[in-house]
């Protein structure tokens with residue numbers, strides 16, 4: 001179900017960020033990867049989870065913070081389980 005173009009972009013990101021932080025959460029209105037400010041409109045789009053939004057500055061994939069901190073974590077994470085679990089876990093360890 002993953003768009004091939006997005007998948008390619010994601011693979012490229014993973015190569016670029018060998019530390020496994022291709023996916024970051026939006027923290028305090030900023031990108032969790034480069035801390036560049038994320039415009040409110042973009043945050044709305046991210047929280048709607050209708051499409052994959054990348055940071056304008058560093059190109060990392062941005063996910064809503066509630067996705068990482070939600071109580072029903074397992075269920076929420078399954079929404080994006082196409083992303084490698086090990087990499088995701090490393091991202092969430094920042095919580």
Ligand SMILES: [Zn+2]
Pocket residue numbers: 031032033034035036055056057058059060
């Ligand atoms: Zn960024």
